[in-house]
Amino acid sequence: MGERDPLRYFRIEAKELVDQISAGVLDLDQQPGADVVARLLRFAHTLKGAARVVKQPEIADRAHEFEEVLVPHRDEAVPALPADQMRELLRLNDEISAYVDSLSAPAAEPAPPSAPAAPEHVRTVPLNAPDTQAQVDQAHEDAELARGADAASDRPERAATADLDELLDAISEASARIAPLRDGNRTLGRLHRKVETLGERMRVGRTTVSDATARTSVRRLAGELGALGRRLTDAVDQVERELDEVRGRAEGLRLVPAGSIFTALRRAVRDAADAEGKRVRFQATGADVRMGPNLLNLISGAFLHVVRNAVVHGIEPEEQRVAAGKPAEGTVGVHVERRGRYAEFRCVDDGRGFDLAALRRTAEERGLLAPGVNPGPQGLIDLVLHGGISTAPGVTEVAGRGIGMDVARDVALQLGGEVTIANRPGQGATVRLVVPLTLLSMNGLIVESGGTTVTMPLDAVRRCVRLAADEMAAATASARLAHEREVLPFLPLAQALQAVPAEAEPRSGVAVVLAADRDTVAIGVDRLAGISTLVARPLPDLAPAAPVIASVSIDLDGNPRLVLDAHGLVAEARQESSTARGDTSASAKPRMPILVVDDSLTTRMLERSILESAGYEVDLAASGEEGLERARSREYGLYLSDIDMPGIDGFTFVARAKADPQLAHVPAILVSSRASAEDKRRGTEAGAAAYVIKGEFNQEELLAHIRRLIL
């Protein structure tokens, strides 16, 4: 059996060891410690032994060389490896990794002559020998990185054991819940016999049984049946919940933790820093966020460029950093976070930020920017994203910033997401990649409201407060709830779901306190129905939904169940609450909706949040074409359009709307970063009623224009 593929188990073990060695080498580089050396020696030694057994001398020899480098440092309290030795370790690490990867190439390698080597000759070191790893795990960021390394070994060959254990636990739990059903069955049998006996007695000798006894028996039977019924309902409920949990966990196994890409990114940072002669520390958070492996692969590819760029262009040489009062060691961080139906990947560095003057020069040289035009800092940054400009004087071996940004933008485009850059001159830069998640494992709080069952993201739930009927009524009427000496906006969920109120009489319920976007609100529901792990998928095409809906999951019966969006709920509750308080003067009269046309997701969301908090209903379109299509499908009070968009631009959008007799009466505002008088004139010519410059974007000014035009 083992003869058929002698490498079968070696592949799994070697891969795991290589992952641990890769993470260990990077640990050694950043926080040298005797325990790290010991750990690495152990891994290398195990790998060497195993490789010898399966006749893989290339791997064994390199593992041996690896050991040789480390052995002299074994007894140093704080091992100090010269840079060339460090590089040597990294090189060996790469070579071993390449050999191990080639072993698992799909082409079934010709089985080498069956290995006669007797395994008992080889001394193996148990992988999980206790060690002083506790010290390492103290630092939080290290734990995070370790999780990333663990996650990296979540190859399909050996799905994360912890996940499998949890799944098995959930299955046992579900089976355990079957027992009450079996008991119930026995009770039912007993009751059945009693009824039969009673019936028999009534048939044969009606007179022998006095009415009173018969009545008592029947009453007792009815009582027992009722109790049994309740027990069975409870048991079925529980089984159902447990099965739900099992399903969720099983689906979750298909997903990969974001941490699995951290080791590769960390290594890229290390290599780039080494090539540039800089000292850079890598930090990562969000290793546990799980998502589809394909998505993660694409993002990993793009982020390799992004982190390299951050090291090469962002982090300054040591002396400059010290002179600027910064720590000599630079920091590059990768942070992964789930935001509703999106995943956000952030690369943050504490370097010099983008060189705006250089950007401007390059842009002017390439004719992307007319000389003398000032697009503002953000405008220049946007050019980096759209124009393929690099601030580097020459493209270095490791990175040319323009290329990296192009890759990031392409990946975002491919995944339907967006890249943005926040520049803090002298302080660093943040590159943010936001992509919609296709499948996402999450913990949900199942709630019922107005006859429907929906799921709330549990990580946004702060607490649940039981409300009596009168408290519920008061909170609903005032759209506010006093909670822990704070007044929170209160929104009944049924209202957010546009459900038809079933009954007017107030009932007791639960207020779920939700936090998102640094804001806290309370959502009123009828009752809580448990917690479950679920896999949320995006809403299907052709199903536009209110912003309070994030995604959908499938329940046990195969029916869709809505998953709510914490950000959407918070925004909705805020708006409803302020409307109820009469903050908006026109709240009584329903106002016409506003159509926002802009190709940038960020701008769309920003404008939407401004308009919605001012009490307007907002629809979004991502292009001029889509804008026209929407404009024709609904009556709007106003169009708010960007100018520079792929496809038809904002001028054309306005001109075409004005040319359409059905749309001509709707006023339009152009919002753009273009500030020239010529552009304003073109806007007026196209028929725009107002022109707002993005650079000097002023919320109040915009709202003033809108109020003037729409009311």
Add this chain to the structure above:
Amino acid sequence: MTAPSGSVSRRLRRLRDDFDHSFAEPARSHDEQHLELLTIRAGGRPYAIRLSQSSGVHPDRPVTPLPGPLPALLGLAGFAGAVVPVYDLAALLGHPVAEVPRWLVLAAGAPQLGLAFHELDGHVRATTDDLIRETGEDGSDGGHGRGGTLRGLVDLPGGSRPIIDIPATRALVHALTGHAQTTDEGDAP
């Protein structure tokens, strides 16, 4: 019995071969001129749907309501692990009623789309002669009805019924949702 026995057996063999052969041949398309139709009622009005433009009919499928901007969107239904948006056909045709539709037809093509209607009258086979005003089949004309959703009438016992063109209905939904129309509409005959 003048013929030699050899010729009888030859004739027999030929007859037998012909008989066998007739089974091997594909069914002759003698009903080329026929049209498979579902006769339905949406919002109280009679219509017909070409069976070839649908990929399934289901009764009493639970639909999870989805709050959103489109009143015609009833919600989401689950089909073998997929989540399918369900639209009220009566509302799409421009005469919404309060009653919740009981039946659901899946439109052929992608992305998945369910159209709900109130009653299923039956399944009929009509001849092309029963079709009146078959305009638009050559792509020249606009159909009638809202957004060209109706194309032609079919004459059936009990009166003539407008035929709902599923690809056109899909196009209407795409327009309502601002979803880019895919070009695979042509594969529905």
